[in-house]
Amino acid sequence: MAASLPPLAARVKRLIGRGMLSSLLAILPVFLIVLSGFGASKVGIIGSDAASLLNRFVIWIALPCLLFDVVGTTDWNQMWHPGFAIASLGGSFAVFALGLVVGKMRGLRLGDVAIDGMNASYSNAVFIGLPMLTLALGPAARPHVVVAGTVTLTALFAAGVMLIEADRAQGNGMARAAWRILTGMARNPVIVSPLAGLLWWLTGWPLAAPVKQFLELLGGTASPVALVAVGLFLSQRPLVAAVVSPAVWLLSCIKLIVHPAITAFLAWRLLALPNDIAVTAIAIAALPTGTGPFMIAEFYARDGRVTSGTIMLTTLLSVGTIAAVLFLLR
Numbered sequence: 001m002a003a004s005l006p007p008l009a010a011r012v013k014r015l016i017g018r019g020m021l022s023s024l025l026a027i028l029p030v031f032l033i034v035l036s037g038f039g040a041s042k043v044g045i046i047g048s049d050a051a052s053l054l055n056r057f058v059i060w061i062a063l064p065c066l067l068f069d070v071v072g073t074t075d076w077n078q079m080w081h082p083g084f085a086i087a088s089l090g091g092s093f094a095v096f097a098l099g100l101v102v103g104k105m106r107g108l109r110l111g112d113v114a115i116d117g118m119n120a121s122y123s124n125a126v127f128i129g130l131p132m133l134t135l136a137l138g139p140a141a142r143p144h145v146v147v148a149g150t151v152t153l154t155a156l157f158a159a160g161v162m163l164i165e166a167d168r169a170q171g172n173g174m175a176r177a178a179w180r181i182l183t184g185m186a187r188n189p190v191i192v193s194p195l196a197g198l199l200w201w202l203t204g205w206p207l208a209a210p211v212k213q214f215l216e217l218l219g220g221t222a223s224p225v226a227l228v229a230v231g232l233f234l235s236q237r238p239l240v241a242a243v244v245s246p247a248v249w250l251l252s253c254i255k256l257i258v259h260p261a262i263t264a265f266l267a268w269r270l271l272a273l274p275n276d277i278a279v280t281a282i283a284i285a286a287l288p289t290g291t292g293p294f295m296i297a298e299f300y301a302r303d304g305r306v307t308s309g310t311i312m313l314t315t316l317l318s319v320g321t322i323a324a325v326l327f328l329l330r
Contacts, residue, residue, distance in 0.1 A: 030128065030315050033224050037231025051232035055298035058226045063295070064193035066126075066219030070150050071197030073207060079143035083273045087281040088144075088152045091263030096121040096156060098254050106247055110170075114163035115297050116247075119310045120254040122156055124290035125149035127223040128318075133283055136326055137276075144280040153292060154194045160293070161188050164300050190295075226291035229298070230308050243316075248309040252289075255314050256321045260286040279329045286325040288314035 040046040099120030103113030123129060126149045133141045165184035185191050200207075207215070263285035267278035289311050297304040 030124075030227060033227040034231040034234070034312070037228035038235045039231075040228075041232045041235035046232060051229045051236075052298055054225050054229040054232070055295055058222050058229070058291075059295055059299050060189050062218050062222035062225060064189040065215045066222045067150065067154065067190070067194040068197040068200070069207075069212070069215035069219050070146065071154075071194045072200040073197075073212070074146060074150070074201070076201065079147055081144065081147070081277060083267075083271045084144050084277050084281055085147060085151060087263055087267040087271055087273060087278070088148045088284065089155060090266045091259060091281070091285050092121045092123070092152050092156060093159070094262045095254050095259045096159060098258065099251060102247060102250055102254070109167055111164040111167035111300065112302055114160045114167070115293055115302055115307055116251060117163070118156055118160045118293035118296065119251045119289055119307055121259065122153060122290050122292045123148065123255075123259075123284055123287040124315075125153060125284055125287060127227075127290065128315075129284055129287045132322070133280065137280055137283065140276060141280045141283075144277065145284060148281075148284045150194065153290070154190075157190045157292060157296070158185070160296055161185055161191060164296070164302075223291060226295055230291060230294055230311055233294070233298075233304055233308050234312070243309045243313045245306060245309055247306050248313055251306070251310045252313045252317060255289050255310070256286060256317055260325055282329060283322070283325060286318070286322055288318040 037046070037051075041050070096117040099117035100113050102120065103116035106116070108116070125145055130142070130145050130149065133145055162185060165180060168184070169178075169180035260282050264278070264282045267273045267281045271278075273281070291311065293307045294304055294311060296302075297307050
């Protein structure tokens with residue numbers, strides 16, 4: 001049957017098949033790690049309070065080590081491309097704003113609205129994007145994925161934390177509110193660690209080998225442990241309800257369709273980036289929602305049901321959407 005297809009149609013079929021397979025293989029570990037946390041809770045190996053404890057480990061120890069290591073040891077002179085950074089930041093903050101609108105439509109407080117903004121914009125650039133896009137687009141894509149995984153995601157973290165702290169400071173007067181926002185951000189390890197890494201990079205000093213290994217070992221646990229925490233959280237709630245919520249579907253559509261579309265417009269029409277750089281920016285925007293919003297929701301004791309559902313649904317649907325985006329970009 002396949003032999004009777006016209007040459008172009010046969011080639012299209014092969015490319016789509018490869019894209020679907022590579023997408024499936026890339027996200028499969030994510031599902032398995034979430035499932036391990038889900039199953040461990042269901043059989044009683046890990047208690048119901050473990051999700052919050054694991055998340056605190058990620059926020060206070062693992063993720064700061066990862067961010068400091070990446071920011072402090074990356075050769076930014078070689079990796080930095082202003083056009084790529086503008087396209088990545090612009091596309092991400094455009095859909096961050098759309099996520100805020102979704103939160104407002106749901107009648108949420110400002111702090112919970114901020115989580116919806118992150119749900120719509122926070123790409124899983126490290127755990128899924130780095131291995132998959134390096135394989136799909138070649139080693140030249142790796143520096144841009146690193147930039148998106150540090151600069152863009154750190155900026156989204158900062159925006160989300162700022163809005164949550166603003167919500168917590170309401171009713172204290174403008175001066176006291178501004179002070180509380182600043183002090184709250186200054187105490188947040190996800191904000192402080194990349195800034196400390198940047199200061200270290202500016203010194204030009206290399207990290208001692210034991211320190212570098214310490215940061216890599218702890219930092220490497222951030223994404224897997226956060227995914228286990230997502231599984232533990234989902235085990236305490238109806239799983240179907242987590243992914244059939246209208247808000248989850250709306251945020252997922254924004255993340256997987258609107259985000260890459262806006263980034264494509266910025267990269268090609270407004271910035272006229274070289275094709276390989278534009279393709280990388282668009283592919284990163286098409287990635288599913290990462291665990292960052294869930295970490296922040298748990299850290300500030302916000303409702304994580306929509307966040308965990310969005311992570312699950314976007315990861316599931318990204319098998320098709322990433323394959324389609326990569327095929328169209330080819």
